[in-house]
Amino acid sequence: MNIDQKFIAQRDAQTDDGVIPLINVVFLMLIFFMVAGQIQKSDPIKITPPESINETRAQTEPNALILVGLDGRFYLGDEAITLTDIAPRLNALFEAAPDKQSFWVQVKADGDLSIDQLSPVFTQIRQSGLTKVSVATQLSRN
Amino acid sequence: MPLNLEAKRKKTAISLTPLIDVVFILLLFFMLTSSFVAWRVVDTPLSAPSTDQATPPVEQVKFTFVLKQNDGFVWLDQQRIGLQDGEFFRDLIQQNSEALFILDAEAGVNLQSLLTLADQLKLQGAKTVSIANAFKEHGAAHNP
Incomplete structure:
Protein backbone atom coordinates (compact mmCIF):
# COMPACT_ATOMS: atom_id res chain seq x y z
CA MET A 1 0.00 0.00 0.00
CA GLN A 40 -8.61 42.46 -37.49
CA LYS A 41 -11.14 41.38 -40.02
CA SER A 42 -9.58 39.38 -42.79
CA ASP A 43 -10.09 40.39 -46.39
CA PRO A 44 -12.37 38.30 -48.61
CA ILE A 45 -9.49 37.67 -51.00
CA LYS A 46 -5.79 37.41 -50.38
CA ILE A 47 -4.00 40.57 -51.35
CA THR A 48 -0.27 41.16 -51.16
CA PRO A 49 0.04 44.92 -51.04
CA PRO A 50 2.85 46.70 -52.89
CA GLU A 51 5.89 47.52 -50.82
CA SER A 52 6.81 51.12 -50.20
CA ILE A 53 9.09 53.11 -47.93
CA ASN A 54 6.11 55.29 -47.07
CA GLU A 55 5.35 55.11 -43.37
CA THR A 56 2.09 57.03 -43.18
CA ARG A 57 -0.60 55.20 -41.29
CA ALA A 58 -4.25 55.93 -41.79
CA GLN A 59 -5.55 58.31 -39.14
CA THR A 60 -9.10 57.05 -39.41
CA GLU A 61 -10.75 53.94 -40.71
CA PRO A 62 -11.57 54.25 -44.42
CA ASN A 63 -15.20 55.04 -45.14
CA ALA A 64 -15.13 52.79 -48.17
CA LEU A 65 -12.73 49.98 -48.91
CA ILE A 66 -12.31 48.73 -52.44
CA LEU A 67 -10.36 45.53 -52.97
CA VAL A 68 -9.01 44.58 -56.36
CA GLY A 69 -7.83 41.01 -56.70
CA LEU A 70 -5.23 39.70 -59.08
CA ASP A 71 -8.00 37.98 -61.05
CA GLY A 72 -9.67 41.33 -61.69
CA ARG A 73 -12.56 40.90 -59.28
CA PHE A 74 -13.74 43.85 -57.22
CA TYR A 75 -14.99 43.93 -53.68
CA LEU A 76 -16.53 46.80 -51.79
CA GLY A 77 -15.85 45.84 -48.19
CA ASP A 78 -16.84 42.18 -47.97
CA GLU A 79 -19.14 42.19 -50.94
CA ALA A 80 -18.29 41.23 -54.50
CA ILE A 81 -19.28 44.02 -56.86
CA THR A 82 -19.14 44.75 -60.56
CA LEU A 83 -17.07 47.59 -61.88
CA THR A 84 -19.98 49.76 -62.97
CA ASP A 85 -21.64 49.46 -59.56
CA ILE A 86 -18.72 51.09 -57.78
CA ALA A 87 -19.63 54.72 -58.51
CA PRO A 88 -23.32 54.48 -57.45
CA ARG A 89 -22.43 52.49 -54.34
CA LEU A 90 -19.77 55.03 -53.37
CA ASN A 91 -22.29 57.80 -53.86
CA ALA A 92 -24.74 56.01 -51.58
CA LEU A 93 -22.05 55.55 -48.94
CA PHE A 94 -21.10 59.21 -49.21
CA GLU A 95 -24.70 60.32 -48.79
CA ALA A 96 -25.06 58.14 -45.70
CA ALA A 97 -21.77 59.28 -44.13
CA PRO A 98 -22.19 61.57 -41.11
CA ASP A 99 -18.88 63.37 -41.68
CA LYS A 100 -18.58 64.15 -45.37
CA GLN A 101 -15.45 66.25 -45.02
CA SER A 102 -13.30 63.36 -43.92
CA PHE A 103 -14.82 60.76 -46.22
CA TRP A 104 -12.06 58.80 -47.87
CA VAL A 105 -11.73 55.70 -49.98
CA GLN A 106 -9.02 53.13 -49.59
CA VAL A 107 -8.01 51.00 -52.54
CA LYS A 108 -6.34 47.73 -51.65
CA ALA A 109 -4.79 46.25 -54.72
CA ASP A 110 -2.19 43.59 -55.22
CA GLY A 111 1.32 44.82 -55.97
CA ASP A 112 1.47 42.63 -59.07
CA LEU A 113 -1.76 44.03 -60.46
CA SER A 114 -1.18 46.03 -63.62
CA ILE A 115 -2.13 49.68 -63.72
CA ASP A 116 -4.53 49.28 -66.63
CA GLN A 117 -6.58 46.84 -64.54
CA LEU A 118 -6.65 49.33 -61.71
CA SER A 119 -7.39 52.53 -63.59
CA PRO A 120 -11.07 51.68 -64.29
CA VAL A 121 -11.59 51.62 -60.52
CA PHE A 122 -10.11 55.08 -60.23
CA THR A 123 -12.27 56.24 -63.10
CA GLN A 124 -15.31 55.01 -61.18
CA ILE A 125 -14.20 56.81 -58.03
CA ARG A 126 -13.62 59.96 -60.06
CA GLN A 127 -17.11 59.64 -61.53
CA SER A 128 -18.60 59.47 -58.06
CA GLY A 129 -16.94 62.81 -57.37
CA LEU A 130 -14.74 61.65 -54.53
CA THR A 131 -11.19 62.93 -54.38
CA LYS A 132 -9.74 61.56 -51.16
CA VAL A 133 -8.32 58.24 -52.23
CA SER A 134 -5.43 56.27 -50.81
CA VAL A 135 -3.64 53.18 -52.00
CA ALA A 136 -2.76 50.62 -49.35
CA THR A 137 0.89 49.61 -49.12
CA GLN A 138 3.08 47.74 -46.71
CA LEU A 139 6.38 48.92 -45.33
CA SER A 140 9.24 47.44 -47.33
CA ARG A 141 11.58 45.24 -45.40
CA ASN A 142 14.86 46.55 -46.76
CA MET B 1 11.42 7.92 11.78
CA PRO B 2 11.00 8.22 8.05
CA LEU B 3 10.50 11.61 6.51
CA ASN B 4 6.96 12.25 5.37
CA LEU B 5 7.45 14.08 2.13
CA GLU B 6 4.20 13.01 0.49
CA ALA B 7 2.08 15.13 2.78
CA LYS B 8 3.70 18.34 1.49
CA ARG B 9 3.38 17.31 -2.12
CA LYS B 10 -0.33 16.75 -1.74
CA LYS B 11 -0.85 20.42 -0.94
CA THR B 12 -0.33 21.37 -4.60
CA ALA B 13 -3.86 20.33 -5.27
CA ILE B 14 -4.50 22.41 -8.43
CA SER B 15 -3.83 20.24 -11.41
CA LEU B 16 -1.98 22.02 -14.18
CA THR B 17 -3.49 20.06 -17.03
CA PRO B 18 -6.76 22.07 -17.40
CA LEU B 19 -4.75 25.25 -17.17
CA ILE B 20 -2.52 24.12 -19.98
CA ASP B 21 -5.55 23.18 -22.03
CA VAL B 22 -7.01 26.65 -21.69
CA VAL B 23 -3.71 28.37 -22.33
CA PHE B 24 -3.11 26.29 -25.43
CA ILE B 25 -6.53 27.17 -26.77
CA LEU B 26 -5.90 30.87 -26.12
CA LEU B 27 -2.49 30.57 -27.76
CA LEU B 28 -3.95 28.93 -30.84
CA PHE B 29 -6.66 31.57 -31.05
CA PHE B 30 -4.20 34.45 -30.90
CA MET B 31 -1.77 32.77 -33.29
CA LEU B 32 -4.45 32.22 -35.90
CA THR B 33 -6.28 35.51 -35.64
CA SER B 34 -3.48 38.01 -35.21
CA SER B 35 -1.96 39.62 -38.24
CA PHE B 36 1.35 41.35 -38.40
CA VAL B 37 0.96 43.15 -41.73
CA ALA B 38 1.06 46.83 -40.92
CA TRP B 39 -0.93 48.55 -43.64
CA ARG B 40 0.25 51.97 -44.72
CA VAL B 41 -1.47 54.41 -47.01
CA VAL B 42 -0.20 56.40 -49.98
CA ASP B 43 -2.48 59.31 -50.73
CA THR B 44 -3.45 59.59 -54.37
CA PRO B 45 -5.79 62.58 -54.52
CA LEU B 46 -7.74 62.41 -57.72
CA SER B 47 -8.04 66.05 -58.68
CA ALA B 48 -5.91 69.09 -58.09
CA PRO B 49 -6.80 71.17 -55.04
CA SER B 50 -9.35 73.86 -55.73
CA THR B 51 -8.05 76.95 -57.45
CA ASP B 52 -9.80 79.45 -55.18
CA GLN B 53 -6.57 80.04 -53.30
CA ALA B 54 -4.71 83.32 -53.63
CA THR B 55 -1.89 81.74 -55.62
CA PRO B 56 -2.26 82.43 -59.32
CA PRO B 57 -1.79 79.47 -61.63
CA VAL B 58 1.95 79.79 -62.05
CA GLU B 59 3.39 77.80 -64.87
CA GLN B 60 5.08 75.01 -62.98
CA VAL B 61 7.95 72.99 -64.36
CA LYS B 62 6.71 69.51 -65.05
CA PHE B 63 8.51 66.26 -65.56
CA THR B 64 6.58 63.29 -66.83
CA PHE B 65 8.06 59.91 -66.06
CA VAL B 66 6.70 57.10 -68.18
CA LEU B 67 6.98 53.50 -67.06
CA LYS B 68 6.87 51.20 -70.05
CA GLN B 69 7.72 47.83 -68.55
CA ASN B 70 8.38 46.23 -65.19
CA ASP B 71 12.09 46.12 -65.93
CA GLY B 72 13.25 48.65 -63.35
CA PHE B 73 13.63 51.48 -65.84
CA VAL B 74 11.66 54.65 -66.44
CA TRP B 75 11.59 56.98 -69.42
CA LEU B 76 11.93 60.74 -69.16
CA ASP B 77 11.93 62.54 -72.52
CA GLN B 78 13.28 59.56 -74.48
CA GLN B 79 15.93 58.98 -71.84
CA ARG B 80 16.04 55.61 -70.10
CA ILE B 81 16.79 55.85 -66.38
CA GLY B 82 17.20 53.06 -63.86
CA LEU B 83 14.80 53.24 -60.95
CA GLN B 84 17.67 52.67 -58.52
CA ASP B 85 19.77 55.47 -60.05
CA GLY B 86 19.53 57.67 -56.98
CA GLU B 87 22.12 60.20 -58.18
CA PHE B 88 20.18 61.07 -61.32
CA PHE B 89 16.96 61.66 -59.38
CA ARG B 90 18.77 63.63 -56.66
CA ASP B 91 20.44 65.95 -59.19
CA LEU B 92 17.22 66.45 -61.13
CA ILE B 93 15.21 67.21 -58.00
CA GLN B 94 17.82 69.51 -56.51
CA GLN B 95 17.89 71.56 -59.69
CA ASN B 96 14.09 71.63 -59.91
CA SER B 97 12.93 71.51 -56.33
CA GLU B 98 9.58 73.15 -57.04
CA ALA B 99 8.78 71.09 -60.10
CA LEU B 100 5.78 68.82 -60.43
CA PHE B 101 6.68 65.21 -61.04
CA ILE B 102 4.02 63.36 -62.94
CA LEU B 103 3.98 59.60 -63.20
CA ASP B 104 2.54 57.74 -66.12
CA ALA B 105 2.41 54.07 -66.94
CA GLU B 106 1.75 52.10 -70.06
CA ALA B 107 -0.38 48.95 -70.12
CA GLY B 108 1.17 46.04 -68.28
CA VAL B 109 3.12 48.01 -65.72
CA ASN B 110 2.27 46.85 -62.24
CA LEU B 111 1.44 48.83 -59.14
CA GLN B 112 4.69 47.86 -57.44
CA SER B 113 6.81 49.49 -60.17
CA LEU B 114 4.75 52.66 -59.95
CA LEU B 115 5.15 52.90 -56.20
CA THR B 116 8.87 52.11 -56.40
CA LEU B 117 9.27 55.11 -58.71
CA ALA B 118 7.16 57.30 -56.41
CA ASP B 119 9.27 56.14 -53.45
CA GLN B 120 12.49 57.02 -55.23
CA LEU B 121 11.22 60.50 -56.10
CA LYS B 122 10.04 61.18 -52.57
CA LEU B 123 13.21 59.75 -51.09
CA GLN B 124 15.30 62.18 -53.14
CA GLY B 125 13.22 65.12 -51.97
CA ALA B 126 10.50 65.68 -54.56
CA LYS B 127 7.72 67.76 -53.03
CA THR B 128 4.88 67.14 -55.43
CA VAL B 129 4.52 63.75 -57.07
CA SER B 130 1.33 63.02 -58.97
CA ILE B 131 0.76 59.29 -58.74
CA ALA B 132 -2.92 59.46 -59.59
CA ASN B 133 -2.11 60.60 -63.13
CA ALA B 134 -0.99 57.06 -63.91
CA PHE B 135 -4.49 55.81 -63.09
CA LYS B 136 -6.07 57.86 -65.85
CA GLU B 137 -7.41 55.54 -68.47
CA HIS B 138 -5.60 55.70 -71.74
CA GLY B 139 -8.78 56.40 -73.64
CA ALA B 140 -9.10 59.66 -71.72
CA ALA B 141 -7.22 62.75 -72.72
CA HIS B 142 -3.77 63.06 -71.24
CA ASN B 143 -2.48 66.44 -70.35
CA PRO B 144 0.99 65.94 -68.94
Whole structure:
Protein backbone atom coordinates (compact mmCIF):
# COMPACT_ATOMS: atom_id res chain seq x y z
CA MET A 1 0.00 0.00 0.00
CA ASN A 2 2.57 2.44 1.10
CA ILE A 3 4.71 1.70 -1.89
CA ASP A 4 1.76 2.27 -4.21
CA GLN A 5 0.96 5.65 -2.72
CA LYS A 6 4.56 6.67 -2.83
CA PHE A 7 4.82 5.64 -6.45
CA ILE A 8 1.68 7.54 -7.42
CA ALA A 9 2.75 10.63 -5.56
CA GLN A 10 6.16 10.53 -7.21
CA ARG A 11 4.66 10.04 -10.63
CA ASP A 12 2.30 12.99 -10.22
CA ALA A 13 5.03 15.16 -8.88
CA GLN A 14 7.29 14.35 -11.82
CA THR A 15 4.57 15.17 -14.36
CA ASP A 16 4.01 18.59 -12.87
CA ASP A 17 7.69 19.38 -12.62
CA GLY A 18 8.28 18.56 -16.25
CA VAL A 19 5.30 20.59 -17.40
CA ILE A 20 6.21 23.87 -15.73
CA PRO A 21 8.87 24.94 -18.29
CA LEU A 22 6.41 24.10 -21.04
CA ILE A 23 3.81 26.33 -19.43
CA ASN A 24 6.39 29.08 -19.11
CA VAL A 25 7.14 28.95 -22.80
CA VAL A 26 3.49 28.73 -23.78
CA PHE A 27 2.62 31.67 -21.57
CA LEU A 28 5.41 33.72 -23.12
CA MET A 29 4.16 32.90 -26.60
CA LEU A 30 0.61 33.72 -25.56
CA ILE A 31 1.64 37.11 -24.22
CA PHE A 32 3.71 37.77 -27.35
CA PHE A 33 0.83 37.07 -29.69
CA MET A 34 -1.59 39.03 -27.55
CA VAL A 35 0.63 42.09 -27.44
CA ALA A 36 2.34 42.07 -30.84
CA GLY A 37 -0.45 40.83 -33.06
CA GLN A 38 -3.58 42.71 -33.85
CA ILE A 39 -6.91 41.11 -34.44
CA GLN A 40 -8.61 42.46 -37.49
CA LYS A 41 -11.14 41.38 -40.02
CA SER A 42 -9.58 39.38 -42.79
CA ASP A 43 -10.09 40.39 -46.39
CA PRO A 44 -12.37 38.30 -48.61
CA ILE A 45 -9.49 37.67 -51.00
CA LYS A 46 -5.79 37.41 -50.38
CA ILE A 47 -4.00 40.57 -51.35
CA THR A 48 -0.27 41.16 -51.16
CA PRO A 49 0.04 44.92 -51.04
CA PRO A 50 2.85 46.70 -52.89
CA GLU A 51 5.89 47.52 -50.82
CA SER A 52 6.81 51.12 -50.20
CA ILE A 53 9.09 53.11 -47.93
CA ASN A 54 6.11 55.29 -47.07
CA GLU A 55 5.35 55.11 -43.37
CA THR A 56 2.09 57.03 -43.18
CA ARG A 57 -0.60 55.20 -41.29
CA ALA A 58 -4.25 55.93 -41.79
CA GLN A 59 -5.55 58.31 -39.14
CA THR A 60 -9.10 57.05 -39.41
CA GLU A 61 -10.75 53.94 -40.71
CA PRO A 62 -11.57 54.25 -44.42
CA ASN A 63 -15.20 55.04 -45.14
CA ALA A 64 -15.13 52.79 -48.17
CA LEU A 65 -12.73 49.98 -48.91
CA ILE A 66 -12.31 48.73 -52.44
CA LEU A 67 -10.36 45.53 -52.97
CA VAL A 68 -9.01 44.58 -56.36
CA GLY A 69 -7.83 41.01 -56.70
CA LEU A 70 -5.23 39.70 -59.08
CA ASP A 71 -8.00 37.98 -61.05
CA GLY A 72 -9.67 41.33 -61.69
CA ARG A 73 -12.56 40.90 -59.28
CA PHE A 74 -13.74 43.85 -57.22
CA TYR A 75 -14.99 43.93 -53.68
CA LEU A 76 -16.53 46.80 -51.79
CA GLY A 77 -15.85 45.84 -48.19
CA ASP A 78 -16.84 42.18 -47.97
CA GLU A 79 -19.14 42.19 -50.94
CA ALA A 80 -18.29 41.23 -54.50
CA ILE A 81 -19.28 44.02 -56.86
CA THR A 82 -19.14 44.75 -60.56
CA LEU A 83 -17.07 47.59 -61.88
CA THR A 84 -19.98 49.76 -62.97
CA ASP A 85 -21.64 49.46 -59.56
CA ILE A 86 -18.72 51.09 -57.78
CA ALA A 87 -19.63 54.72 -58.51
CA PRO A 88 -23.32 54.48 -57.45
CA ARG A 89 -22.43 52.49 -54.34
CA LEU A 90 -19.77 55.03 -53.37
CA ASN A 91 -22.29 57.80 -53.86
CA ALA A 92 -24.74 56.01 -51.58
CA LEU A 93 -22.05 55.55 -48.94
CA PHE A 94 -21.10 59.21 -49.21
CA GLU A 95 -24.70 60.32 -48.79
CA ALA A 96 -25.06 58.14 -45.70
CA ALA A 97 -21.77 59.28 -44.13
CA PRO A 98 -22.19 61.57 -41.11
CA ASP A 99 -18.88 63.37 -41.68
CA LYS A 100 -18.58 64.15 -45.37
CA GLN A 101 -15.45 66.25 -45.02
CA SER A 102 -13.30 63.36 -43.92
CA PHE A 103 -14.82 60.76 -46.22
CA TRP A 104 -12.06 58.80 -47.87
CA VAL A 105 -11.73 55.70 -49.98
CA GLN A 106 -9.02 53.13 -49.59
CA VAL A 107 -8.01 51.00 -52.54
CA LYS A 108 -6.34 47.73 -51.65
CA ALA A 109 -4.79 46.25 -54.72
CA ASP A 110 -2.19 43.59 -55.22
CA GLY A 111 1.32 44.82 -55.97
CA ASP A 112 1.47 42.63 -59.07
CA LEU A 113 -1.76 44.03 -60.46
CA SER A 114 -1.18 46.03 -63.62
CA ILE A 115 -2.13 49.68 -63.72
CA ASP A 116 -4.53 49.28 -66.63
CA GLN A 117 -6.58 46.84 -64.54
CA LEU A 118 -6.65 49.33 -61.71
CA SER A 119 -7.39 52.53 -63.59
CA PRO A 120 -11.07 51.68 -64.29
CA VAL A 121 -11.59 51.62 -60.52
CA PHE A 122 -10.11 55.08 -60.23
CA THR A 123 -12.27 56.24 -63.10
CA GLN A 124 -15.31 55.01 -61.18
CA ILE A 125 -14.20 56.81 -58.03
CA ARG A 126 -13.62 59.96 -60.06
CA GLN A 127 -17.11 59.64 -61.53
CA SER A 128 -18.60 59.47 -58.06
CA GLY A 129 -16.94 62.81 -57.37
CA LEU A 130 -14.74 61.65 -54.53
CA THR A 131 -11.19 62.93 -54.38
CA LYS A 132 -9.74 61.56 -51.16
CA VAL A 133 -8.32 58.24 -52.23
CA SER A 134 -5.43 56.27 -50.81
CA VAL A 135 -3.64 53.18 -52.00
CA ALA A 136 -2.76 50.62 -49.35
CA THR A 137 0.89 49.61 -49.12
CA GLN A 138 3.08 47.74 -46.71
CA LEU A 139 6.38 48.92 -45.33
CA SER A 140 9.24 47.44 -47.33
CA ARG A 141 11.58 45.24 -45.40
CA ASN A 142 14.86 46.55 -46.76
CA MET B 1 11.42 7.92 11.78
CA PRO B 2 11.00 8.22 8.05
CA LEU B 3 10.50 11.61 6.51
CA ASN B 4 6.96 12.25 5.37
CA LEU B 5 7.45 14.08 2.13
CA GLU B 6 4.20 13.01 0.49
CA ALA B 7 2.08 15.13 2.78
CA LYS B 8 3.70 18.34 1.49
CA ARG B 9 3.38 17.31 -2.12
CA LYS B 10 -0.33 16.75 -1.74
CA LYS B 11 -0.85 20.42 -0.94
CA THR B 12 -0.33 21.37 -4.60
CA ALA B 13 -3.86 20.33 -5.27
CA ILE B 14 -4.50 22.41 -8.43
CA SER B 15 -3.83 20.24 -11.41
CA LEU B 16 -1.98 22.02 -14.18
CA THR B 17 -3.49 20.06 -17.03
CA PRO B 18 -6.76 22.07 -17.40
CA LEU B 19 -4.75 25.25 -17.17
CA ILE B 20 -2.52 24.12 -19.98
CA ASP B 21 -5.55 23.18 -22.03
CA VAL B 22 -7.01 26.65 -21.69
CA VAL B 23 -3.71 28.37 -22.33
CA PHE B 24 -3.11 26.29 -25.43
CA ILE B 25 -6.53 27.17 -26.77
CA LEU B 26 -5.90 30.87 -26.12
CA LEU B 27 -2.49 30.57 -27.76
CA LEU B 28 -3.95 28.93 -30.84
CA PHE B 29 -6.66 31.57 -31.05
CA PHE B 30 -4.20 34.45 -30.90
CA MET B 31 -1.77 32.77 -33.29
CA LEU B 32 -4.45 32.22 -35.90
CA THR B 33 -6.28 35.51 -35.64
CA SER B 34 -3.48 38.01 -35.21
CA SER B 35 -1.96 39.62 -38.24
CA PHE B 36 1.35 41.35 -38.40
CA VAL B 37 0.96 43.15 -41.73
CA ALA B 38 1.06 46.83 -40.92
CA TRP B 39 -0.93 48.55 -43.64
CA ARG B 40 0.25 51.97 -44.72
CA VAL B 41 -1.47 54.41 -47.01
CA VAL B 42 -0.20 56.40 -49.98
CA ASP B 43 -2.48 59.31 -50.73
CA THR B 44 -3.45 59.59 -54.37
CA PRO B 45 -5.79 62.58 -54.52
CA LEU B 46 -7.74 62.41 -57.72
CA SER B 47 -8.04 66.05 -58.68
CA ALA B 48 -5.91 69.09 -58.09
CA PRO B 49 -6.80 71.17 -55.04
CA SER B 50 -9.35 73.86 -55.73
CA THR B 51 -8.05 76.95 -57.45
CA ASP B 52 -9.80 79.45 -55.18
CA GLN B 53 -6.57 80.04 -53.30
CA ALA B 54 -4.71 83.32 -53.63
CA THR B 55 -1.89 81.74 -55.62
CA PRO B 56 -2.26 82.43 -59.32
CA PRO B 57 -1.79 79.47 -61.63
CA VAL B 58 1.95 79.79 -62.05
CA GLU B 59 3.39 77.80 -64.87
CA GLN B 60 5.08 75.01 -62.98
CA VAL B 61 7.95 72.99 -64.36
CA LYS B 62 6.71 69.51 -65.05
CA PHE B 63 8.51 66.26 -65.56
CA THR B 64 6.58 63.29 -66.83
CA PHE B 65 8.06 59.91 -66.06
CA VAL B 66 6.70 57.10 -68.18
CA LEU B 67 6.98 53.50 -67.06
CA LYS B 68 6.87 51.20 -70.05
CA GLN B 69 7.72 47.83 -68.55
CA ASN B 70 8.38 46.23 -65.19
CA ASP B 71 12.09 46.12 -65.93
CA GLY B 72 13.25 48.65 -63.35
CA PHE B 73 13.63 51.48 -65.84
CA VAL B 74 11.66 54.65 -66.44
CA TRP B 75 11.59 56.98 -69.42
CA LEU B 76 11.93 60.74 -69.16
CA ASP B 77 11.93 62.54 -72.52
CA GLN B 78 13.28 59.56 -74.48
CA GLN B 79 15.93 58.98 -71.84
CA ARG B 80 16.04 55.61 -70.10
CA ILE B 81 16.79 55.85 -66.38
CA GLY B 82 17.20 53.06 -63.86
CA LEU B 83 14.80 53.24 -60.95
CA GLN B 84 17.67 52.67 -58.52
CA ASP B 85 19.77 55.47 -60.05
CA GLY B 86 19.53 57.67 -56.98
CA GLU B 87 22.12 60.20 -58.18
CA PHE B 88 20.18 61.07 -61.32
CA PHE B 89 16.96 61.66 -59.38
CA ARG B 90 18.77 63.63 -56.66
CA ASP B 91 20.44 65.95 -59.19
CA LEU B 92 17.22 66.45 -61.13
CA ILE B 93 15.21 67.21 -58.00
CA GLN B 94 17.82 69.51 -56.51
CA GLN B 95 17.89 71.56 -59.69
CA ASN B 96 14.09 71.63 -59.91
CA SER B 97 12.93 71.51 -56.33
CA GLU B 98 9.58 73.15 -57.04
CA ALA B 99 8.78 71.09 -60.10
CA LEU B 100 5.78 68.82 -60.43
CA PHE B 101 6.68 65.21 -61.04
CA ILE B 102 4.02 63.36 -62.94
CA LEU B 103 3.98 59.60 -63.20
CA ASP B 104 2.54 57.74 -66.12
CA ALA B 105 2.41 54.07 -66.94
CA GLU B 106 1.75 52.10 -70.06
CA ALA B 107 -0.38 48.95 -70.12
CA GLY B 108 1.17 46.04 -68.28
CA VAL B 109 3.12 48.01 -65.72
CA ASN B 110 2.27 46.85 -62.24
CA LEU B 111 1.44 48.83 -59.14
CA GLN B 112 4.69 47.86 -57.44
CA SER B 113 6.81 49.49 -60.17
CA LEU B 114 4.75 52.66 -59.95
CA LEU B 115 5.15 52.90 -56.20
CA THR B 116 8.87 52.11 -56.40
CA LEU B 117 9.27 55.11 -58.71
CA ALA B 118 7.16 57.30 -56.41
CA ASP B 119 9.27 56.14 -53.45
CA GLN B 120 12.49 57.02 -55.23
CA LEU B 121 11.22 60.50 -56.10
CA LYS B 122 10.04 61.18 -52.57
CA LEU B 123 13.21 59.75 -51.09
CA GLN B 124 15.30 62.18 -53.14
CA GLY B 125 13.22 65.12 -51.97
CA ALA B 126 10.50 65.68 -54.56
CA LYS B 127 7.72 67.76 -53.03
CA THR B 128 4.88 67.14 -55.43
CA VAL B 129 4.52 63.75 -57.07
CA SER B 130 1.33 63.02 -58.97
CA ILE B 131 0.76 59.29 -58.74
CA ALA B 132 -2.92 59.46 -59.59
CA ASN B 133 -2.11 60.60 -63.13
CA ALA B 134 -0.99 57.06 -63.91
CA PHE B 135 -4.49 55.81 -63.09
CA LYS B 136 -6.07 57.86 -65.85
CA GLU B 137 -7.41 55.54 -68.47
CA HIS B 138 -5.60 55.70 -71.74
CA GLY B 139 -8.78 56.40 -73.64
CA ALA B 140 -9.10 59.66 -71.72
CA ALA B 141 -7.22 62.75 -72.72
CA HIS B 142 -3.77 63.06 -71.24
CA ASN B 143 -2.48 66.44 -70.35
CA PRO B 144 0.99 65.94 -68.94
